[in-house]
Amino acid sequence: MRTVAVLGAGKIGEALLSGLIAAGRDPQSLLVTTRSGRAAQLAEKHGVRAASTAEAAAEADVLVIGVKPQDIEPLLVSLAPVIRPGALVVSLAAGLPTALYERHLPAGTPVVRVMPNTPMLVGEAMSVMSAGSHAGPEDMETVRELLSAVGSVIQVPEAQQDAVTALSGSGPAYFFFLVEAMIDAGILLGLPRNVSTELIIQSAVGAAKMLRETGEHPVALREAVTSPGGTTISAIRELENHGVRAALLAAIEAAALRSTELGAAHR
Missing domain, CATH: 1.10.3730.10 (ProC C-terminal domain-like)
Known part of the structure; x- marks a missing residue:
C-alpha cells in the first residue's frame, strides 16, 4: 500500500484523510503535516502519523499539497532537496499550474493538478484532475483512486482548469x-x-x-x-x-x- 502524505491538512485535507480511512486504508499509511500543532491533533483523532515536511517528503509515495497558494513556493523550495525520487505530487491549490511545481521539484517529478470542492467534507466532492508533463496513466489512476474515496472524479486537460475552478470549485x-x-x-x-x-x-x-x-x-x-x-x-x-x-x-x-x-x- 502506498504511503500518502497530506501537507497542510486544513478542512479539505482532513476530509481526504477521513475518506481514505473510511474506504479501508490503514491510517498508519497516512502522514499529515501542518504549520501549527494541529498535526498532532489529527494524528490522535484519526490514527494517522504526524510528521515534519522533510520526514513526509522522504517517506511518502504520494504527496498531496493542500497549503494556501501564497505558501506554495516556499514549500516547494523546502521539498526539492528531500522529496523521495519518483514520488507523485498532487496539488489541491486553485489556479496554480503544474509547471510551477515542475520548475521547483527534481526533473521528471510527476505532478497532478486537482480542483476539488467543499462537499468533500461530506463525501460528495466533485474533483477534477489534470496531468502535468511527467504524469502518466498509472499516476492518474492513483489519484483517481484516492479521490474516489470522497466523491466523484473526472479528468480534463489542464487548460480547462480555470473553467473548472469557476464552475465546480466555486x-x-x-x-x-x-x-x-x-x-x-x-x-x-x-x-x-x-x-x-x-x-x-x-x-x-x-x-x-x-x-x-x-x-x-x-x-x-x-x-x-x-x-x-x-x-x-x-x-x-x-x-x-x-x-x-x-x-x-x-x-x-x-x-x-x-x-x-x-x-x-x-x-
Whole structure:
C-alpha cells in the first residue's frame, strides 16, 4: 500500500484523510503535516502519523499539497532537496499550474493538478484532475483512486482548469447563495425560518437526485414542473426579467478570469 502524505491538512485535507480511512486504508499509511500543532491533533483523532515536511517528503509515495497558494513556493523550495525520487505530487491549490511545481521539484517529478470542492467534507466532492508533463496513466489512476474515496472524479486537460475552478470549485457557493435567497423568500411570505429552511433544503436535495438519477436534461425537468398559466411560469418570467441567467453566466465567467489571474503570476 502506498504511503500518502497530506501537507497542510486544513478542512479539505482532513476530509481526504477521513475518506481514505473510511474506504479501508490503514491510517498508519497516512502522514499529515501542518504549520501549527494541529498535526498532532489529527494524528490522535484519526490514527494517522504526524510528521515534519522533510520526514513526509522522504517517506511518502504520494504527496498531496493542500497549503494556501501564497505558501506554495516556499514549500516547494523546502521539498526539492528531500522529496523521495519518483514520488507523485498532487496539488489541491486553485489556479496554480503544474509547471510551477515542475520548475521547483527534481526533473521528471510527476505532478497532478486537482480542483476539488467543499462537499468533500461530506463525501460528495466533485474533483477534477489534470496531468502535468511527467504524469502518466498509472499516476492518474492513483489519484483517481484516492479521490474516489470522497466523491466523484473526472479528468480534463489542464487548460480547462480555470473553467473548472469557476464552475465546480466555486459552484457550491452559488447554490448556497441561491438557497439563502429562497429561504429568505419563504420568510417574506410568512413562513417560520425553520420551515422555510427545511422546504428549500429538501427541495434542493430532491432536485439534485432527480438530475443525477433520471439523466433528463434540466430543461425537461423544469418544464415538467411548469404548467401553462401556473405559478412556476410566473416565477420563471420574473427570473428572466431580472436577468438571473445572464447574471450567473457573468458571475462564473468572472470567477474563471480570477482563477486565470491567480495562476498568471506563477506561469
